[in-house]
Amino acid sequence: MKFLGNKSVASFLQVILTILLCSIIVGMLLQLLFSFWVKNSSNLNFPLQLNNSGLGExxxxxxxxxxxxxxxxxxxTLVYTFQVMTAFIIFFAIRVFTFFKNNDPFSYKVVSSIKWIGVITxxxxxxxxxxxxxxxxYFNHLDKLENGPIAYVRFNPGLSGIFFGLIILAIAQVFLEATKIKEEQSLTI
Known part of the structure; x- marks a missing residue:
């Protein structure tokens, strides 16, 4: 199976990502419509350690x-910001696969799209x-005020996403060098 062209993996991935982008946009609109209903009818779920069981359940x-x-x-605000950023990542990925589908993987627009994906990540x-x-x-402050059920909120530094974004930026640099080489070859012929 070929990777470039109309009937290729890039074309299939472009369709899948377009469907995903449409579903994210519809989900954001539904979330916007029902966000106040969720606020008025929600309780928060917290993990609580049961000390009397002895098993640490x-x-x-x-x-x-x-x-x-x-x-x-x-x-x-945080939820919508992440959703918009995810939508932009998918948009730029669709743009990259569109160039792959059109047999033009080495262009400055592809490099720009890949760089944007890395930066947004x-x-x-x-x-x-x-x-x-x-x-x-916030929750540790509430815990001290209310003597509530929260002992600790799990903390994740998110270094894997930063590392993944740096890898994507390195891939963008590889595509940039390949684009320059392709441009030089087209000028010499």
Missing amino acids: FARITTPFPVSYGFYIFFW IVMSSLQFLSEVVINI
Whole structure:
């Protein structure tokens, strides 16, 4: 099976990513329509360690834990930011596979799209790291005030996303060098 051209893997991936992008956009619109309903009818689920069992088991307890309106604004802003960034990554991937489908993998537009995918991936990982720091501070502060069920919020630095973004940027540099070589060859012929 060939990778470039109309009936190829790139063409198939372009269709799949287009369907995925449309579903993300529809999901964002539905989420926007129903976000206030979710806010008014939701409880938060927290893992609580059961100390009397001796086995260190965890249970989920649904509790109407006091969450401020500012936290909901922060949460929904974060959700929409990640969704928009994911939509842009998929858009640029569709753009790359469109050039692959048209038998033009070595162009400056492909390099630009791959660089944008890498940069957005790094920004998403950094934003995830910062948001987890803020959420950790917020819930640990509530725990001290309310003596609530939260002991610790799990903390993940998100280094894998930053590493993956750097690999994508390195791949973009390889495509840039290949584009320059292709351009030189087309000028010498």
